[in-house]
Amino acid sequence: MVHDKINFHNVEELEQLPGMAGFVLQRYPKKVRDRLGEGYDERGRYVSSMSTGCEMRFVTTSGRVRITLSAPMDEGDIVVYNGDFFHSMHRLQSGRLHTLQLERNEQFAEVTGESLRTGRFSPDVWRIFVSRSYVAGAGFQVVFHHLETFGHPVRPPVSEELxxxxxxxxxxxxxxxxxxxxxxxxxxxxxxxxxxxxxxxxxxxxxxxxxxxxxxxxxxxxxxxxxxxxxxxxxxxxxxxxxxxxxxxxxxxxxxxxxxxxxxxxxxxxxxxxxxxxxxxxxxxxxxxxxxxxxxxxxxxxxxxxxxxxxxxxxxxxxxxxxxxxxxxxxxxxxxxxxxxxxxxxxxxxx
Missing domain, CATH: 3.40.50.1110 (SGNH hydrolase)
Structure with a gap:
């Protein structure tokens, strides 16, 4: 799914909730979530709304980006990658807006392009990955608010970069x-x-x-x-x-x-x-x-x-x-x- 020139990977719906700014990253469509466990055990309706495993992917010429996220319920971790290269880990506390300021490592400009293109993903792809809940241990919910690239163009990755x-x-x-x-x-x-x-x-x-x-x-x-x-x-x-x-x-x-x-x-x-x-x-x-x-x-x-x-x-x-x-x-x-x-x-x- 593409929204605001970002590829929301493993996201079936970007859900806007009444009284809440931003978009909840949903791995299952609402018509499926609302029917899980009908008549016997409905915990799947809650679990399917967890964003763990979702990603926000984009490519930009900007060396610095800011992305604003929130976790409305349990706190949890966001892991950032440049392609397959681990960049950083960040904890979202529940009920707060968090703006992550991320910079592309200068070492990327000092090694050969062939060295950087040995993984699954192009190193040009920023991957903002929803990892795990700090409280419950598995899933937690994440809301996307804004991406800032400081005047530089941004686009979703193309197939050759994935x-x-x-x-x-x-x-x-x-x-x-x-x-x-x-x-x-x-x-x-x-x-x-x-x-x-x-x-x-x-x-x-x-x-x-x-x-x-x-x-x-x-x-x-x-x-x-x-x-x-x-x-x-x-x-x-x-x-x-x-x-x-x-x-x-x-x-x-x-x-x-x-x-x-x-x-x-x-x-x-x-x-x-x-x-x-x-x-x-x-x-x-x-x-x-x-x-x-x-x-x-x-x-x-x-x-x-x-x-x-x-x-x-x-x-x-x-x-x-x-x-x-x-x-x-x-x-x-x-x-x-x-x-x-x-x-x-x-x-x-x-x-």
Missing amino acids: PAIRWLAYGSSITHGSGATVNHNSYIQQAARRLGFDVLNKGLGGSCFCEKETADFFTDHQGWDVATLELGVNMRGIFTTEQFAERAHYLVRSMTAAHPGKPVFLITLFPNSSDRLVAGNHILTRANLEFADVLRRLHRELQLPNLHLIEGHDLLPDFSALAADLIHPSDYGHILIGENLAKRMSAFLSR
Whole structure:
């Protein structure tokens, strides 16, 4: 989405709220957000409004820029990049306007252009990335107010300055980045960097429920080239195995039918405490096993050339790579998953 000559990446809507200046960066359209969890658990309506994973991208000849942002609820971090080069990190406190004054490092003018153009992005692209909530640990909401380039022209990046492949990632809070101390350590960002992909992160912490509205949104979405679906962990204890199978089948069948040439990767549940409970035959332990089997059967039944199955336990073979809650990966765990996922996706895509 382009607004004020800025590319708002991973943003489906710029929402103006009554009595609030600026535009809220929304990863899901309102018609989808307002239907999530209908009749059973509506936390997805809140989580889907979190801006973590959104970016504001632009190119300007100005050596200095000012961008004004705010965080209406929880405070959180903004990470700034020049292309793939880390520039700075800034904390937005809730309820306050923050103007970030950013300067292009003079070292960029002293090295060869070939050295700077080795990443996914052109170094000319300013990337203002919404990272993580300082309070809740994963998502927080960000409002854009103004960009100042001091009389210099500004434009959105062109295709040659961006990664060629866009990756839609749907899943739980693990996909959205929970457990990582900064979002660029999350497994999605780690894998994307290794693969050279751009990311559309549609993770929904605690509310990845495979609703029909979500499935239809992804099916109609034309902005992705490859997708990963990390399914099941949030649906344990809320849905039966049969209900999970019905929803997963609709999601996968819809996406693969509408985009037959695009690779879709199913990721089974990552290791978590329910795999190793002292209590033994626990409902969540059974769900871990049964939900993973649902995805395996779905993969076998469809037998589609562009539908691939990846085992979550293969991506995270080290149980100590979890955080202390024994469900979210730590930074090390996210990086380990990202490395392994990039290798497996690359192997499938190179066939």
